[in-house]
Amino acid sequence: QVKCSLTGHEMPCRVEVVQTYLKGKKYLKASSKEQCDLLETHKAYLGPSHKNKQEHQLFCKLTCRHINNEPHHIKRHVEGRRFKRALVRWEECQLTGEKFKPVTLMNNRKRNKDSIGSDSSIGNKMDALGLDSDEEGMSDDSMTDLYPRW
Numbered sequence: 001q002v003k004c005s006l007t008g009h010e011m012p013c014r015v016e017v018v019q020t021y022l023k024g025k026k027y028l029k030a031s032s033k034e035q036c037d038l039l040e041t042h043k044a045y046l047g048p049s050h051k052n053k054q055e056h057q058l059f060c061k062l063t064c065r066h067i068n069n070e071p072h073h074i075k076r077h078v079e080g081r082r083f084k085r086a087l088v089r090w091e092e093c094q095l096t097g098e099k100f101k102p103v104t105l106m107n108n109r110k111r112n113k114d115s116i117g118s119d120s121s122i123g124n125k126m127d128a129l130g131l132d133s134d135e136e137g138m139s140d141d142s143m144t145d146l147y148p149r150w
């Protein structure tokens with residue numbers, strides 16, 4: 001029996017078996033040094049995920065995305081447009097002392113402002129249709145006090 005020092009896998013002492021194991025997914029994953037290099041350089045932004053179903057993945061703090069913990073997935077994310085833009089923005093915030101807010105969180109907040117409690121959008125749609133807001137049953141009490149503005 002031969003035992004692999006990286007993974008602890010035991011196999012019969014035959015050339016064919018050892019060669020197939022060396023070409024296998026488990027060994028290649030364990031032997032890749034690229035993953036360690038990428039994680040070390042981007043350790044400040046990439047950390048383990050804390051969600052229940054995604055514990056095996058990494059979480060990017062700049063883009064709020066989950067990434068598989070594999071070298072080619074990490075490399076693809078780090079070289080991507082979204083990460084590069086967020087990194088530039090993060091560096092600017094570090095220089096100015098401003099607190100960094102990920103772009104996705106900022107967009108969600110804007111989206112919520114537009115959708116919740118915006119009676120003006122209803123009025124604009126009615127104006128575009130040529131309807132008067134009083135004719136359609138919109139009274140003085142437009143229930144804006146029930147939906148707070150964000």
